[in-house]
Amino acid sequence: MLDEGAAALLAGNAALAGQPLPLEAALARTHPDDREWVFKHIRRVRQTGGSFSAEFRILTETHEVRWVLNRGALTRDGTGAMQGRGAYIDTTDAHSNPFIPAAALGQDVEDPLIVAADCCIEAHTALGQGEHVDLQRLSETLLSGIGRRLAQRG
Known part of the structure; x- marks a missing residue:
């Protein structure tokens, strides 16, 4: 959702x-040139669960190209259905040319904020499986702060 x-x-x-x-x-x-690989990547993670990271293009209603970074994780809930948690961050300003092929982007950058986001998403997901509502709220605050900091880059 x-x-x-x-x-x-x-x-x-x-x-x-x-x-x-x-x-x-x-x-x-999702941009037509990115649609196939993005959907394939998401469908694979939906089958197995785990963390997810992709940066891809979208087209607005005015056909403007925007870049979106999606970081998150999927885990099974008590019924066995996959539940996702994560964030979408508009990274358009970080791209000097909006027509760079998405496949040319490295998705496995060892950036400290990206590593922290991944760790925080895992912690948040784990906390959501228990009775630790207070800690889950703290992890949401941290995720929000990391997302804002990533969005400020450019």
């Missing part, structure tokens, strides 16, 4: 926030 901002940016409709969506609807604005 997407929050309101992600639903507006990625699906093109903020009213879809909080609803279970098929991948095609949730990421309806």
